[in-house]
Amino acid sequence: MEHERLCDEIVTQTELLTSSIRDGDMTAPVPSCPGWNVGQLLRHLGGGQRWAEEIVRTRAAAPPPDDHFRDLSGYADENAAVVGPWLRDGAGRLAATLRQTGPDADVWTPVPGRTASFYARRFAHETLIHRADAMLALGREFTVADDVAADALDEWMELGSLPMMLDLKPEQRDLLGPGRSVHLHATDTPAEWLVDLTGDVIAWRRVHEKAAVAVRGTLTELLLLVYRRRPVGGLEVFGDAQLLDFWLERVGFG
Incomplete structure (x- = not known):
């Protein structure tokens, strides 16, 4: 998938996620992410999106701290009306920064490559999979376009075979x-x-x-x-x- 489409998917998948949890139980446990509830899942995802945006925007040569989206103990009782707009804002910022820098900007990445394109693809599919986590936790249907699912599987194969x-x-x-x-x-x-x-x-x-x-x-x-x-x-x-x-x-x- 092209860089622009992946940027679009970060926003699209986030909007699909937040629109699906407006009346959901934020305290429902997430079986696929043991120890988290839905609200904590959303805070993890949004924190990760903001972390990636900082890396790309600052052309970071090393990763910034990530404790804010690893330790989720302070987010056990979230409000969908608060966390939903916060999540959409972060996704929009990440997509906008990725579009502005372009796919070839030199940034730190956890795998070989060192280009911003890594974060466009990674967070398009990170958002997709965490949307699946929320839908499964809330007992709701999860669907995804074929080309997005196929690219997510390709990325999984590529990263897993490094x-x-x-x-x-x-x-x-x-x-x-x-x-x-x-x-x-x-x-x-x-x-x-x-x-x-x-x-x-x-x-x-x-x-x-x-x-x-x-x-x-x-x-x-x-x-x-x-x-x-x-x-x-x-x-x-x-x-x-x-x-x-x-x-x-x-x-x-x-």
Whole structure:
């Protein structure tokens, strides 16, 4: 997805989120983010958006403190009428700053690249997934456009297969071995992914290819699956189901 579209999605996903929680229980627990309620989830997301905006606006060479959206103990009893506009304001500021700087501005990033484009994509999809968290917590339907869901899955694959991840999470090396591969197949749109675990690093490609285990579901179901926002149950699994479970256990982030 292009930089401008990703900036748009930061705002769009935030607006979809805030419009859906106006009459929601801000104290409802978020099962996919243990220890948080909905209000705390929103404060985490908004704090992260503001953190990213500061990095891009100041062309930061190092990350600013992030305690304000990690320690959420002070946000246990939020008011949707307060946190909703606050969240939209932060999303608008981030999108505006990203548009002004452009995708190639040199900034600190937690992964190789050092361009503002990282934050446009990361926070478009960070906002998307946390919208899913809120909808699941409140028992409401979560839908997403196919192109957004596919790009979110692509980004998840790209970040999860960075060689540095094997240093950050050495346990992921246990996934690698002969004959190990995972195929994700969307049933509602032409989209497929092959995760290759047979080499020295995790690799992936968009292709229809036989694998040790294949899982079939709608594109949204697959997105929620890899982000561990839904269980495997209810999806079609062919082949080595234990490998699928092992892979999902070891590669999760976000």
